[in-house]
Amino acid sequence: MALLxxxxxxxxxxxxxxxxxxxxxxxxxxxxxxxxxSGCGKTTLLRMIAGFDLPDSGQILLxxxxxxxxxxxxxxxxxxxxxxxxxxxxxxxxxxxxPLRMAGKKTHEIQTRVADALDxxxxxxxxxxxxxxxSGGQKxxxxxxxxxxxRPRLLLLDExxxxxxxxxxxxxxxxxxxxxxxxxxTFVFVTHAQNEALALSHRIAVMNRGNVEQIDEPSKIYGxxxxxxxxxxxxxxxxxxxxxxxxxxxHLRLDVGEVGEVTTAGKEGIKAGDxxxxxxxxxxxxxxxxxxxxxxxxxxxxxxRDFLYVGDVTTYIVELPNGAFIEALLPNSxxxxxxxxxxxxxVSISWHHDAGIFLND
Amino acid sequence: MTxxxxxAPRAARFLxxxxxxxFLVVFFVVPSLIMIxxxxxxxxxxxxxxxxxxxxxxxxxxxxxxxxxxxxxxSDILYxxxxxxxxxVASATTLICLVMAYPxxxxxxxxxxxxxxxxxxxxxxPFASNFLIRIYAWMIILGPESGLSHFINTILGAFGIxxxxxxxxxFAVLIGMVYVHLPFMVLPLYTNLxxxxxxxxxxxxxxxxxGWQRFWRVTWPLSLPGVFSGSALVFIPVLGMFAVxxxxxxxxxxxxxxxxxDQFLGTRDWPFGSALSIMLTLAVxxxxxxxxxxxxxxxxxxxx
Numbered sequence: 001m002a003l004l005x006x007x008x009x010x011x012x013x014x015x016x017x018x019x020x021x022x023x024x025x026x027x028x029x030x031x032x033x034x035x036x037x038s039g040c041g042k043t044t045l046l047r048m049i050a051g052f053d054l055p056d057s058g059q060i061l062l063x064x065x066x067x068x069x070x071x072x073x074x075x076x077x078x079x080x081x082x083x084x085x086x087x088x089x090x091x092x093x094x095x096x097x098x099p100l101r102m103a104g105k106k107t108h109e110i111q112t113r114v115a116d117a118l119d120x121x122x123x124x125x126x127x128x129x130x131x132x133x134x135s136g137g138q139k140x141x142x143x144x145x146x147x148x149x150x151r152p153r154l155l156l157l158d159e160x161x162x163x164x165x166x167x168x169x170x171x172x173x174x175x176x177x178x179x180x181x182x183x184x185x186t187f188v189f190v191t192h193a194q195n196e197a198l199a200l201s202h203r204i205a206v207m208n209r210g211n212v213e214q215i216d217e218p219s220k221i222y223g224x225x226x227x228x229x230x231x232x233x234x235x236x237x238x239x240x241x242x243x244x245x246x247x248x249x250x251h252l253r254l255d256v257g258e259v260g261e262v263t264t265a266g267k268e269g270i271k272a273g274d275x276x277x278x279x280x281x282x283x284x285x286x287x288x289x290x291x292x293x294x295x296x297x298x299x300x301x302x303x304x305r306d307f308l309y310v311g312d313v314t315t316y317i318v319e320l321p322n323g324a325f326i327e328a329l330l331p332n333s334x335x336x337x338x339x340x341x342x343x344x345x346x347v348s349i350s351w352h353h354d355a356g357i358f359l360n361d
Numbered sequence: 362m363t364x365x366x367x368x369a370p371r372a373a374r375f376l377x378x379x380x381x382x383x384f385l386v387v388f389f390v391v392p393s394l395i396m397i398x399x400x401x402x403x404x405x406x407x408x409x410x411x412x413x414x415x416x417x418x419x420x421x422x423x424x425x426x427x428x429x430x431x432x433x434x435x436s437d438i439l440y441x442x443x444x445x446x447x448x449x450v451a452s453a454t455t456l457i458c459l460v461m462a463y464p465x466x467x468x469x470x471x472x473x474x475x476x477x478x479x480x481x482x483x484x485x486x487p488f489a490s491n492f493l494i495r496i497y498a499w500m501i502i503l504g505p506e507s508g509l510s511h512f513i514n515t516i517l518g519a520f521g522i523x524x525x526x527x528x529x530x531x532f533a534v535l536i537g538m539v540y541v542h543l544p545f546m547v548l549p550l551y552t553n554l555x556x557x558x559x560x561x562x563x564x565x566x567x568x569x570x571x572g573w574q575r576f577w578r579v580t581w582p583l584s585l586p587g588v589f590s591g592s593a594l595v596f597i598p599v600l601g602m603f604a605v606x607x608x609x610x611x612x613x614x615x616x617x618x619x620x621x622x623d624q625f626l627g628t629r630d631w632p633f634g635s636a637l638s639i640m641l642t643l644a645v646x647x648x649x650x651x652x653x654x655x656x657x658x659x660x661x662x663x664x665x
Contacts, residue, residue, distance in 0.1 A: 050567055073566050073567070073568075073570055073571055074569075079563075081560055083560055085561050086564075087564075087578075089583055102574060150568075
C-alpha cells in the first residue's frame with residue numbers, strides 16, 4: 001500500500017480549477033517531487049496534503065486513512081515553508097523543540113532529540129541563537145530539523161531552496177539528499193526549478209494547469225517526455241513538426257519538412273501517417289565542420305546563427321535549410337576557448353538514430 | 362566632499378530638530394525645574410508662594426526653602442492610600458482595556474486589508490467629540506433614572522436584592538476610565554499584530570499546535586511590545602486623570618489627580634501640590650522603568 005494516495009482530487013477557486021482530478025501515489029521512503037510552473041496547482045496540492053486546504057472532491061489517504069476532516073495539527077505531516085517560518089521569539093533549540101512540546105513529549109526526551117536534530121543538521125553550537133542571528137542556509141537547516149524532529153510520516157517541502165543563492169542551493173541539495181537517506185522520512189517536495197527536481201527526486205510528477213502531465217523517474221522524465229509540455233519544461237530541447245513515414249518496432253522514419261527524412265527510436269502505438277513533433281536534446285547533437293562530418297543516420301547542414309557561452313559548455317543555435325532552429329551543445333574542452341564556431345559558419349549537425357524522440361499530437 | 366558640504370546636512374538637521382527641542386526645553390524642562398523648586402518653598406498666606414527671602418518689615422512668617430511638603434506627605438497614611446488606590450485604578454483600567462482591546466485588535470489585523478483602515482477610523486472616532494461631553498453622557502447613562510439603572514435594578518429586585526446606584530461610585534469611575542482609554546490600547550496592539558507573519562501560525566498549526574497553543578506560544582509573545590506600549594499609554598494618563606473621578610466618582614473616589622488639582626485650585630497649597638506631582642512623576646518613572654526591564658527580559662532584548 002502506498003503511504004500517500006491522492007485519488008481524483010479536484011480543487012476549484014471560483015471558476016478557476018487549481019487542481020483538476022489529480023491522482024498520485026507516493027511510496028514510503030520516497031523523495032517525490034511536484035514540479036511545474038507557477039500556477040500549475042502544485043502548492044495547492046501541497047496545502048491540501050498538509051490540511052490547510054480541502055479538496056472539493058476526491059480523497060487524500062495517508063496510510064490508507066482518509067485525511068479529509070483531520071485538521072493540520074492532527075496530521076502526521078510536517079511542512080518546511082518557503083520562508084522557513086521560524087519563530088523569531090524562540091531560540092533555535094526552542095524552535096526545534098516546538099513540535100515535540102506540542103506532542104506532549106517529556107522534557108528529557110525533548111532535550112536529547114533536539115540535540116540529535118541539531119547534530120544532524122550540523123548546528124550543535126547554535127541552539128541558543130535566535131533565528132535573526134542565522135544565515136539563510138542555517139535558517140534552512142533549522143527548518144529541516146524542526147520539520148523532521150518529531151518523525152512525521154511525511155515531510156512536505158514548499159520550494160525550500162528558493163531563497164538561497166546558486167552556490168548554497170547546490171550544497172543544500174546534497175545535504176537534503178543525505179538527510180532524507182538518513183532519516184528515511186518520505187519527502188514530498190514542491191519546486192518550479194527543474195534541475196533541482198532532477199537532482200533530488202526518486203520520482204517527479206510534472207504538473208501543468210492543474211493536471212499531472214507525467215509521473216516518472218528523473219531520467220525517464222528527461223529522456224522520454226510524454227508530450228511537448230514536459231519536453232519543453234524540463235531542460236532544453238529542439239522541436240520540429242514531423243509526420244511518420246514508416247513505423248517499425250525498432251525505429252520510426254519521419255518526414256521533417258524541408259529538412260528531409262529523420263530516423264528516430266521506435267515507439268509503441270505509433271503508425272504511419274501520424275503527425276507530431278520530433279524533439280532532440282542539445283547534448284545529443286554532434287556539431288562539426290562539414291568536412292569532418294560524421295556519417296550518422298541523421299545528418300544535415302546548417303548555419304550557426306547564435307551561441308551562448310556559459311563556461312563549461314557553449315550552446316550553438318543552428319539554422320537548418322527549412323528555417324528551423326536546432327540547439328547543439330559542445331563542451332569547451334580547450335581552456336580559454338569560448339567557441340569553436342563563429343556566427344555564420346557552415347556546420348554539419350548529426351545525431352544518432354535513437355537520439356531524438358517522437359511526440360505524437 | 363569639502364568640510365562645508367559635509368556640515369551642511371548637520372546644520373539642516375539642527376534647523377529641523379531645533380524648534381521642537383527648544384519648545385520642550387522652554388515648556389517642559391523649565392516648568393519641571395520651577396515645580397521642583399516650588400515643592401521646597403512655603404505657601405503664601407493667601408495662596409501662591411511665600412517669598413524666599415523675608416521682605417523688609419516682615420515680623421513673622423515662613424521664608425526660605427523647606428522640605429515641609431514632603432514631610433507632610435509622609436506624615437499622613439492617607440496620601441499613600443490615595444497613591445495606592447490610584448495605582449489600583451490604573452492597573453485595573455489597563456487590564457480591562459487589554460482584555461477588551463486584544464480581541465478587537467486581532468479582529469482588525471486579520472480582516473481584509475480594505476476594511477482595516479475603516480475599522481481603525483471607527484476606533485478613533487469617539488475622539489471627534491469633546492472628552493468632557495462624552496463623560497457627561499456617561500453621567501446620564503449611569504444616572505438613577507437611566508434605562509441601564511432601571512434594567513439592572515429590576516433584575517436585582519427579582520432576586521430580592523436592594524437597588525444599587527451606578528453613578529458616583531468606583532464602578533462608574535472605572536467605566537469612564539476604560540471608555541476614555543480603550544483606543545490607546547487598541548491602536549498599538551493593532552499596529553503590532555498587523556505586522557505578524559501569518560505563515561508563523563500556519564507553521565505552528567502544522568507542527569501540532571491547537572488554537573489556544575498557537576495564541577499562547579506565537580501570537581501573544583510576539584505581541585508583547587504592543588501590549589507594553591498600549592499599557593503605558595493607558596496606565597500613565599489614568600494615574601493623572603482627575604476629570605473622570607470628578608464627574609463620575611463619589612466623594613470617596615478621589616485619586617492623585619484630584620488631590621493635586623485641589624492643592625492648586627482649592628486648598629491653594631502650591632508647594633504641596635508640586636510635591637505630590639513630583640512624587641507621582643517619580644512613581645510613574647519607576648513603574649515605567651520596571652516595565653521596560655520586564656519587557657526586555659520577557660522578549661529577550663531582541664528586535665521582534
